[in-house]
Amino acid sequence: MTDTAPRSLVQDGLAFERPLRELELKIKELRNLATGTHLELSDEIHALEDRLRKQTVEVYAQLSPWERVHVARHADRPLTSDYVQMMLDDFVELHGDRVFGDDRAILTGLATMQGQRFLLVGHRKGKTVKDRLACNFGCAHPEGYRKALQKMRLAEKLKLPIVTFINTPGAYPGIGAEERGQASAIAKSILEMFDLKVPVVCIVIGEGGSGGALGIGIGDRVGMLENSYYSVISPEGCAAILWKSGEKAPEAADALKLTSKDLLRFGLVDKVIEEPVGGAHRDQRATVDRVKAQVLEWLAELSTLPTATLLEQRYEKFRRMGMPLGS
Amino acid sequence: MAWTRFAKKKDMPGGLWIKCESCGAMLFRKEFEQKNRVCGTCGYHFTLPGRERIALTADHGTFVEMWTDLQPVDRLCFNDKVLYSEKLKATQAKTGETEAMIAGTANIKGIPCVLGVMNFAFLGGSMGMVVGEKIARCIEHATEKGLPVVLFACSGGARMHEGAISLMQMAKTCGALAMQNRKGGISISVMTHPTTGGVTASFASACDLLIAEPGALIGFAGPRVIATTIKKELPKGFQRAEFLLEKGQIDRIVPRSQMKDELARLLAYATGRDPVAAYKPQAVAAEPVIEVPPLPLSEEEPEPKSKPKRKKGKQG
Ligand SMILES: [Zn+2]
Secondary structure, three states: OOOOOOHHHHHHOOHHHHHHHHHHHHHHHHHHHHHHHOOOOHHHHHHHHHHHHHHHHHHHHOOOHHHHHHHHOOOOOOOHHHHHHHHOOEEEEOOOOOOOOOOOOEEEEEEEEOOEEEEEEEEOOOOOHHHHHHOHHHOOOHHHHHHHHHHHHHHHHOOOOEEEEEEEOOOOOOHHHHHOOHHHHHHHHHHHHOOOOOOEEEEEEEEEEHHHHHOOOOOOEEEEEOOOEEEOOOHHHHHHHHHOOHHHHHHHHHHHOOEHHHHHHOOOOOEEEOOOOOOHHHOHHHHHHHHHHHHHHHHHHHOOOOHHHHHHHHHHHHHOOOOOEOO | OOOOHHHHHOEOOOOOEEEOOOOOOEEEHHHHHHOOOEOOOOOOEOOOOHHHHHHHHOOOOOOEEOOOOOEOOOOOOOEEOEEHHHHHHHHHHHHOOOOOEEEEEEEEOOEEEEEEEEOOOOHHHOEOHHHHHHHHHHHHHHHHHOOOEEEEEEEOOEOHHHHHHHHHHHHHHHHHHHHHHHHOOOEEEEEEEEEEHHHHOOHHHHOOEEEEOOOOEEEOOOHHHHHHHHOOOOOOOOOEHHHHHHOOOOOEEOOHHHHHHHHHHHHHHHHOOOHHHHHOOOOOOOOOOOOOOOOOOOOOOOOOOOOOOOOOOOOO
8 A cells, every 4th residue: 555645646636635644644653653662652642543533534524526536546445356355265267258358357257255156247457557557447348348248148057146346437448449349248238137047236346437337237236335436427528528628527526426325316226335434445354344245145135036026126126217207 | 300400500601502511512402301311422421300210211190209298307407507407498499309319109111110219409319318218118118019119329328417317228228128138029220320329338239130321420439539548540431330330240231212111121021021022112202303503523532521520428
């Protein structure tokens, strides 16, 4: 973990983190001092910790949507690979779409967690610069969606439920992606997910970037981490089109109503999974544990439903989203 | 059909002439409209207003419009200098339509079907809750009545002003198609200029048969977004119907003048009728002879513009 976020980010949407980081640093220094000099500083440390906790709660309660977008994109926020490492007892990665390639931007594999077996599908962003480039920063190509679908059909055959982790700025906009049918790959994945005869649980763990997110987002239960976002377009893209200026992204983030609370209010997700105080990046362990508990609870709940009911309810759920007047 | 985006932007004073978006030829409006907005010089297919599309596709007097009472709601209280609710009212007043989708039942050369047409004049044909709902109802009604469904796409993508609600219309429309598939129903998607974003990445690409009009811009991400991302110039003809056909993404390209015959033929296959009889060109009433004014001579071969002006709805 880094002690200070890159300056550009701080100037942008993470400025609110600075006083918290400063307090955290001060506490760390005092602790070092205490162990190094055997001075009795626990009162001071406790007081500072208390102040930090209160201030963190306060700051995070008042975050603007644009600031939350930055929390969702935070470099230390747990990624799909972190969940794999911290949550699973076993994971067998399965590669390739059987047609064109193996898109690193979507990870698929057989997983076991507390005796529960399932197929994991998740956007992958990568940790190192090299990784991030290989994963296209979590922007999948058509082969990524085709791989996801091919593995989901396998899960269906194996009678394993499916868990998807959504974390993408959007599907990749490029020449190859269009040539190989980005639109049709996403459309087909959405359509066929309605047909999967096994329970599907989807969790938005970071960025829910439009069609690229929805491409693996049709589930019997859809949850969102508190500081994740789910949107039809990135705030930057929306600002560029409607405000004719990328600098109006904070206004666009506001207008798009893309926070977990908004999505829950509109009935577009089933539940908001609360993050630890100060966001998922402050306590990866606690975040992963909460997601794990939610996934296990939902999978247990869904395992009791007959297949016909499952599929009927899955359609009904999305069928009701955004009902116009007069319907 | 008083209002079209061309009438607004492209008219010469007096409105007698229209400049072709593609080859720049000056077109005599009457003739242009008689050719259903196809350029007589280069064959460029202009965006066809929704009502004109219905008139061109459905047998005369057979179209019964449905679900006209559905009204959009500004759930987000979206405000980009103008309130979305105000924008909706103004657009409704200007277009005389309640939304960007016109749907109902119709006969196409005697074959009954459910017909849904996106209307680009209404906020760029963008898909919000009403469009998504109407498409789902088209598919459900078709399933219920055992009819094929024909959907004409013409859209900049999802409607940003409805946020994630518009995004979920991609799920709603694909879900309806999944249900229809289970019952064995048939769906035909006709992608017209332009079809992009969340519309391409949902029902428009998820139907059983995918047809496109010549030269139509069809894609997921907008060309400008792609060019900015890859910092390169886009190849010639990129994201055009012909490009998609070559890349194996669509079944057929059908010119507007043959669209009805072609649809009837496909519908015949879909409904157990005789395709040969269905395909026979309809007897066309004798066209009045029009004095064709001379067109300006162009020195170059006319070619489709790589980036036509269009309203952008959404990106990846
Ligand atoms: Zn022309």
